[in-house]
Amino acid sequence: MNVLSRDWLLSEDPETRAQAKLGQFYRVVRALSRNPLAMVGLAIIIALLLVAAFASWIAPYSPFEGSLQNRLQPPSVAHWMGTDELGRDIYSRVIHGARITLMIVLLVAVIAAPLGLIVGAVSGYFGGWVDRVLMGVTDVFLSMPRLILALAFVAALGPGIENAVIAIAITAWPVYARIARAETLTFRTAEFIAAVQMQGASHARVIWRHVIPLCLSSTIVRVTLDMAGIILTAAGLGFLGLGAQPPMPEWGAMISRGRAFILDQWWVATMPGFAIVIVSLGFCLFGDGLRDVLDPKQKVKS
Amino acid sequence: MSLLRVENLRVRFPTDQGEVEVVKGLSIDLGRERLGIVGESGSGKSMTGRALMGLIGPPGRVTADRLEFDGIDLRGLSESGFRKLRGARMSMVMQDPKFSLNPVIRIGEQIGEALQFHQRLPARARRRAVMEVLEAVRINDPERVYRLYPHEVSGGMGQRVMIAMMVVLQPDLMIADEPTSALDVSVRATVLEILDDLVRRRGMGLILISHDLDMVARWCDRILVMYAGKVVEECAAGDLHAATHPYTRGLLASVPQLNETRTRLPVLDRDAIGAGT
Amino acid sequence: MIGIEDLTVSFNGTPVVHGVSFQVGRGESFALVGESGSGKSTILKAIAGQAHEWTGSIRVGGDAMGRRRDAAFVRRVQMVFQDPYGSLHPRRTVDDTLSEPLAVHRIAGRDGKVLAMLDAVGLSRRFRFRLPHQLSGGQRQRVAIARALMLEPGVLLLDEPTSALDVSVQAEILNLLADLRAERGLTYLLVTHDLPIVSFLCDRLGVLRLGRLEEISEVAELRTGQLYSAYGRELVARSAGG
Numbered sequence: 134m135n136v137l138s139r140d141w142l143l144s145e146d147p148e149t150r151a152q153a154k155l156g157q158f159y160r161v162v163r164a165l166s167r168n169p170l171a172m173v174g175l176a177i178i179i180a181l182l183l184v185a186a187f188a189s190w191i192a193p194y195s196p197f198e199g200s201l202q203n204r205l206q207p208p209s210v211a212h213w214m215g216t217d218e219l220g221r222d223i224y225s226r227v228i229h230g231a232r233i234t235l236m237i238v239l240l241v242a243v244i245a246a247p248l249g250l251i252v253g254a255v256s257g258y259f260g261g262w263v264d265r266v267l268m269g270v271t272d273v274f275l276s277m278p279r280l281i282l283a284l285a286f287v288a289a290l291g292p293g294i295e296n297a298v299i300a301i302a303i304t305a306w307p308v309y310a311r312i313a314r315a316e317t318l319t320f321r322t323a324e325f326i327a328a329v330q331m332q333g334a335s336h337a338r339v340i341w342r343h344v345i346p347l348c349l350s351s352t353i354v355r356v357t358l359d360m361a362g363i364i365l366t367a368a369g370l371g372f373l374g375l376g377a378q379p380p381m382p383e384w385g386a387m388i389s390r391g392r393a394f395i396l397d398q399w400w401v402a403t404m405p406g407f408a409i410v411i412v413s414l415g416f417c418l419f420g421d422g423l424r425d426v427l428d429p430k431q432k433v434k435s
Numbered sequence: 436m437s438l439l440r441v442e443n444l445r446v447r448f449p450t451d452q453g454e455v456e457v458v459k460g461l462s463i464d465l466g467r468e469r470l471g472i473v474g475e476s477g478s479g480k481s482m483t484g485r486a487l488m489g490l491i492g493p494p495g496r497v498t499a500d501r502l503e504f505d506g507i508d509l510r511g512l513s514e515s516g517f518r519k520l521r522g523a524r525m526s527m528v529m530q531d532p533k534f535s536l537n538p539v540i541r542i543g544e545q546i547g548e549a550l551q552f553h554q555r556l557p558a559r560a561r562r563r564a565v566m567e568v569l570e571a572v573r574i575n576d577p578e579r580v581y582r583l584y585p586h587e588v589s590g591g592m593g594q595r596v597m598i599a600m601m602v603v604l605q606p607d608l609m610i611a612d613e614p615t616s617a618l619d620v621s622v623r624a625t626v627l628e629i630l631d632d633l634v635r636r637r638g639m640g641l642i643l644i645s646h647d648l649d650m651v652a653r654w655c656d657r658i659l660v661m662y663a664g665k666v667v668e669e670c671a672a673g674d675l676h677a678a679t680h681p682y683t684r685g686l687l688a689s690v691p692q693l694n695e696t697r698t699r700l701p702v703l704d705r706d707a708i709g710a711g712t
Numbered sequence: 713m714i715g716i717e718d719l720t721v722s723f724n725g726t727p728v729v730h731g732v733s734f735q736v737g738r739g740e741s742f743a744l745v746g747e748s749g750s751g752k753s754t755i756l757k758a759i760a761g762q763a764h765e766w767t768g769s770i771r772v773g774g775d776a777m778g779r780r781r782d783a784a785f786v787r788r789v790q791m792v793f794q795d796p797y798g799s800l801h802p803r804r805t806v807d808d809t810l811s812e813p814l815a816v817h818r819i820a821g822r823d824g825k826v827l828a829m830l831d832a833v834g835l836s837r838r839f840r841f842r843l844p845h846q847l848s849g850g851q852r853q854r855v856a857i858a859r860a861l862m863l864e865p866g867v868l869l870l871d872e873p874t875s876a877l878d879v880s881v882q883a884e885i886l887n888l889l890a891d892l893r894a895e896r897g898l899t900y901l902l903v904t905h906d907l908p909i910v911s912f913l914c915d916r917l918g919v920l921r922l923g924r925l926e927e928i929s930e931v932a933e934l935r936t937g938q939l940y941s942a943y944g945r946e947l948v949a950r951s952a953g954g
Contacts, residue, residue, distance in 0.1 A: 157843075333817065334812070
């Protein structure tokens with residue numbers, strides 16, 4: 134058998150479960166690879182991953198130590214992005230900041246998305262008072278502006294990067310719950326759900342194996358699109374001094390410090406700003422492409 | 436004089452596996468008569484109707500050697516050109532009134548809108564025209580129905596409203612795509628009667644598209660049977676049961692009868708038909 | 713096999729089925745016919761345990777049914793739904809769909825059973841790992857029938873099983889249902905608005921109108937147009953008239 138050839142993957146009549154799963158995966162990847170903007174997004178995300186993984190090797194200087202003689206140098210060959218008010222190399226700090234950004238983004242996604250997904254699916258599946266209670270709680274969270282709510286939580290928990298992550302996650306899940314619920318409602322009364330119920334499957338099994346997989350793609354898409362927002366919220370908390378604490382090279386905090394010199398030494402605030410914009414854009418583009426490929430509603434139209 | 440002349444109509448759609456032709460060279464010469472197009476899903480019957488109305492947008496492509504409606508060449512007609520024709524000269528009744536009526540506009544106003552778009556009438560004359568057309572589709576209390584929203588009427592009533600909307604401008608050609616398949620059996624006959632009555636009285640041409648052989652045979656003068664994008668049989672409605680093509684014959688035989696005593700129904704041999712055409 | 717006594721079913725407090733009684737014998741094929749709104753599907757849902765607001769008695773194989781359906785019930789009674797496009801999970805392969813009931817009931821030997829069932833419903837084994845959107849309407853309905861038979865029930869509830877299919881495909885599915893019944897001695901309770909299908913597939917029929925049973929007759933009487941209720945004859949006339 135010609136394992137892993139293109140025809141084998143695209144076969145309409147796979148012979149094993151593994152081949153069928155791989156084939157489906159390959160189709161998604163192939164469809165995605167035909168979208169140039171999504172590929173740009175993916176390249177940015179991969180670059181972010183690589184930079185975060187190899188930060189210590191890539192960065193030419195230490196992100197924490199600088200010499201005060203070199204403070205507030207404009208971009209030059211020695212310091213590509215210039216130096217900040219303590220003489221630290223901004224380029225090195227931005228590179229190390231990628232780690233923090235990535236950690237925030239991943240932790241938030243890992244905490245918020247499953248939580249929202251489960252709350253939404255349970256709420257939509259059962260309906261009735263379960264739905265009213267869960268959605269009531271969700272609405273309370275949704276009704277407050279995200280940054281303000283995160284601010285309140287950080288203020289209560291104390292400043293710091295871990296607390297910022299928790300606060301952002303707490304403010305992020307209601308959106309996913311709403312999406313998962315809306316998605317669940319569209320097929321809650323569908324016959325394929327009735328059919329598994331009729332086969333004696335428990336509610337937990339129906340939700341876990343039949344409802345959640347259908348909500349998954351729209352949630353994944355939404356999470357990718359939200360990444361930009363999460364980065365910005367984290368940056369916002371950092372900017373307000375409630376997120377990462379100095380001397381950690383978090384991008385938002387760096388902008389916050391650079392604000393003091395924005396008129397005379399523009400690069401101090403601008404360089405981490407660029408990093409935020411590019412990474413946010415990367416997630417947005419990739420999320421958009423992913424939506425085109427995964428969203429079943431779009432698929433129906435084509 | 437013929438109302439609609441179509442020669443070698445082709446409709447193509449690009450897919451992952453290359454271009455797919457869903458209508459493969461269809462020709463029609465339609466006068467002011469009732470033509471039925473029968474076929475199963477995927478036969479291209481609905482695509483034919485949509486192509487005639489200019490409703491196939493990119494990436495679909497429509498080509499024909501001749502595509503004339505009342506002397507007007509429809510090939511290469513712009514979207515705005517089609518918009519002037521649609522409703523006023525040719526109109527289409529769709530399958531399900533639920534999806535064809537705007538749910539937040541009152542029925543009377545929706546029908547009046549078409550009038551407003553095509554002919555500038557004073558409000559009172561417009562209202563009178565709407566009332567007349569509602570009566571024409573046998574709605575007993577047009578005053579009440581005028582003020583209702585689409586969700587407040589039944590399926591059969593909704594479909595009558597659709598028909599009213601389509602005939603208010605007195606078009607010359609009406610295309611009805613499965614106009615009754617979303618309706619209950621009991622109201623199907625009424626809706627078809629109304630349609631038939633309007634077509635006869637106003638001397639319109641009708642193209643009735645359906646999967647239901649019996650229904651088309653009953654309400655049309657002439658029948659085209661489509662299979663896999665091609666017309667495989669063309670005959671007068673009365674001669675349907677003398678059809679010769681194996682597909683038509685197979686289709687007729689596979690329908691169970693009310694006094695059914697066969698223990699197995701004959702099944703279409705698709706391979707044989709595919710080879711035959 | 714199925715005994716319905718004075719069944720009244722409501723939706724949100726409004727009764728839609730009023731005091732319906734009928735019996736279906738073991739191995740018999742019984743049809744409930746009527747127009748939409750006649751309550752025919754609602755009766756099926758009540759038996760299947762999908763509609764909960766009902767009074768009266770529902771017996772399956774002699775056992776009275778409560779509000780909840782247990783594992784023994786689902787292994788005895790299964791359902792085939794109307795819409796083959798809506799009754800299969802869009803993201804699960806044929807194999808997933810057919811294995812699921814075996815997994816729920818912890819039945820071993822899945823691979824063999826799935827393949828045997830594909831053969832039984834006349835689906836090529838190469839369709840085993842396809843997703844629903846890669847199948848035609850008729851093939852999907854075969855999958856739905858196969859799924860219903862995985863637990864080897866004695867009773868199939870058929871809710872308009874061919875109304876969403878093309879006529880030529882309908883013939884294939886009707887043949888399949890007739891064959892399966894003969895092979896496995898299945899009991900059918902069929903809901904439909906299409907009288908010729910009843911003629912082909914059933915032994916007896918009940919005519920429903922606005923939630924009330926108008927009459928119960930032999931199919932022979934349907935074939936000769938000798939239904940005794942006025943409404944039954946009206947349905948026959950309408951069906952003959954196209």
